[in-house]
Amino acid sequence: MAESLYIFRLKNKNMRILILGLLLTVCHFAQAQKERDTTLKRCPVFITDTVSNNNFFLEFQPCILHVDRNRGDLTVVLQQRDQFFSILFHEKKLDAQKYKILVGSHKNNDVEAKYSFKSGDQVSYVNVRSGVVEATFDKEKDMWHLKVTGMIANLVERSVTYYKVRAEFWFP
Numbered sequence: 001m002a003e004s005l006y007i008f009r010l011k012n013k014n015m016r017i018l019i020l021g022l023l024l025t026v027c028h029f030a031q032a033q034k035e036r037d038t039t040l041k042r043c044p045v046f047i048t049d050t051v052s053n054n055n056f057f058l059e060f061q062p063c064i065l066h067v068d069r070n071r072g073d074l075t076v077v078l079q080q081r082d083q084f085f086s087i088l089f090h091e092k093k094l095d096a097q098k099y100k101i102l103v104g105s106h107k108n109n110d111v112e113a114k115y116s117f118k119s120g121d122q123v124s125y126v127n128v129r130s131g132v133v134e135a136t137f138d139k140e141k142d143m144w145h146l147k148v149t150g151m152i153a154n155l156v157e158r159s160v161t162y163y164k165v166r167a168e169f170w171f172p
Contacts, residue, residue, distance in 0.1 A: 082118040101131040
């Protein structure tokens, strides 16, 4: 099989090395995706119980903002200790517009948002059922501004608990 490939039929060893190096370089840059991690001094996410106003994210603790691509789609994740707030856009790049938060959506104008947390070896997540993500771009700062408002409905056995979701943050 190796004899049938064109590169192995080249008699000049330097040409073989040059072509292999070029192919490896092109493959490396084709696979690379932009990924950014930023540490924020204060956590911008507020997931509060509608009854007690207890916030699950600690406001005065730092959190890590991850911006990367998942299967080509933009993903923004805010992480504080073992809990995560994820926003999954169904676009390759962000547009300055309002996105609707819908569970299981696959349209470009819709996003999915999830609150997830680890407890020991178990991982749980709850979908944000409804809401809006407002994205704007500030040309002076050269940064994106995301403002999230939504509602989580968590069904446990026979009772439903509602949580308000708010987040407002900037990223490059």
